Amino acid sequence: MSRERQFTKPGTPLTAPVFYILLSLSIRVRHGYDILKHVEESSEGRIRLGPGTLYTALKRLLDAGLIAELEPDPEEDPRRRSYRLTARGRAELSGELKRMEQAIVLAGARRIRARS
Amino acid sequence: MARWADRVYALIVACYPRKFRKEYAAAMKLLFHDMLDDPRTPKRRAWIAVLNDVANLLGGLRFGALLGALFGALIDLTWYVGRTDIVPLDLSVGLVLISALFVAAGFVGARRSGTLAGGIWVGLVAGVVSGVTVPGDDLMFHNFPFYDPMSFVFTMAISAAVVMLFVILGASLPGFSRYRHRVGRSFGAFAGAWRENLD
Numbered sequence: 001m002s003r004e005r006q007f008t009k010p011g012t013p014l015t016a017p018v019f020y021i022l023l024s025l026s027i028r029v030r031h032g033y034d035i036l037k038h039v040e041e042s043s044e045g046r047i048r049l050g051p052g053t054l055y056t057a058l059k060r061l062l063d064a065g066l067i068a069e070l071e072p073d074p075e076e077d078p079r080r081r082s083y084r085l086t087a088r089g090r091a092e093l094s095g096e097l098k099r100m101e102q103a104i105v106l107a108g109a110r111r112i113r114a115r116s
Numbered sequence: 117m118a119r120w121a122d123r124v125y126a127l128i129v130a131c132y133p134r135k136f137r138k139e140y141a142a143a144m145k146l147l148f149h150d151m152l153d154d155p156r157t158p159k160r161r162a163w164i165a166v167l168n169d170v171a172n173l174l175g176g177l178r179f180g181a182l183l184g185a186l187f188g189a190l191i192d193l194t195w196y197v198g199r200t201d202i203v204p205l206d207l208s209v210g211l212v213l214i215s216a217l218f219v220a221a222g223f224v225g226a227r228r229s230g231t232l233a234g235g236i237w238v239g240l241v242a243g244v245v246s247g248v249t250v251p252g253d254d255l256m257f258h259n260f261p262f263y264d265p266m267s268f269v270f271t272m273a274i275s276a277a278v279v280m281l282f283v284i285l286g287a288s289l290p291g292f293s294r295y296r297h298r299v300g301r302s303f304g305a306f307a308g309a310w311r312e313n314l315d
Contacts, residue, residue, distance in 0.1 A: 032143055032146075032147045032150075033146075033147050033150040033151070033154075036147065036151070037154075048161065048164070048165050048168070049165065049168075050165035050166050050167075050168050050169035051143075051144040051145075051147040051148050051151075051165075051166070051169065052128075052129075052132065052144060052166075052169030052170075052172065052173070053165075053168065053169050053172060054147070055136075055140040055143060055144055055147075056136070056172075059136070059139070059140070077146065079142040079143055079145075079146040080143070080146060081143050
């Protein structure tokens with residue numbers, strides 16, 4: 001499956017970095033480094049993005065209309081770019097969370113538990 | 117003054133496609149700077165993240181290599197068809213076809229990657245794969261077309277240089293549209309001056 005099709009085909013699971021990026025932007029508007037730190041913290045250090053990977057993912061999300069870029073703050077460094085989640089992005093995130101919930105219910109029904 | 121780490125990272129950023137770089141290079145450099153300046157994050161973690169980025173970039177190179185191998189195989193096929201007379205092919209037609217394939221390899225590589233280097237990489241791999249034609253000629257047709265090792269080295273070096281010129285030409289074509297207007301204006305001015313001189 002091409003990367004472009006990931007967001008246009010309903011029901012397709014999101015990749016882990018994309019999921020955590022959308023999750024971090026669902027809380028509030030963030031700039032690149034803020035997103036990076038939040039992704040690392042919320043994934044408990046399992047996902048550590050580099051600048052290239054982060055901005056490649058942000059570009060794809062922008063192109064797909066899941067996030068939007070805010071006008072630069074005149075008091076901030078002009079190189080610092082901030083992003084927010086769009087309604088489409090929120091719907092995509094909700095869909096992913098629903099898929100996860102269904103997976104947990106299914107695993108519970110089959111008595112499969114996560115190892116602690 | 118920029119730190120050495122920022123300079124090294126700027127070199128890595130220069131390897132990204134031009135279009136992407138134009139949009140995000142400044143933001144990426146600032147983000148890397150922020151990573152290094154954050155006292156909560158060990159510096160080595162920032163470098164590991166950058167190495168991960170480089171690995172992703174190399175993934176693109178791998179696809180370029182496959183593309184180059186495909187063009188190389190097409191060139192090998194053209195050579196084989198020409199040598200066996202399956203299709204009666206004049207030598208000059210065969211050479212033009214092979215040259216066009218090298219131009220195409222450079223063009224496709226540059227278009228896909230958005231960089232001149234991406235086009236050259238695809239052409240380079242195509243050149244290496246098409247080098248099979250030399251031992252192939254010897255194995256299949258018992259014709260090693262060189263008198264001695266020196267003539268072999270010189271001929272291969274000259275062939276590689278000529279082939280890479282075709283590849284660079286192809287890889288430059290996608291960027292040509294950006295300079296088309298400038299070239300058109302220069303040509304117009306030259307033609308105007310030429311006409312004035314004739315009058």
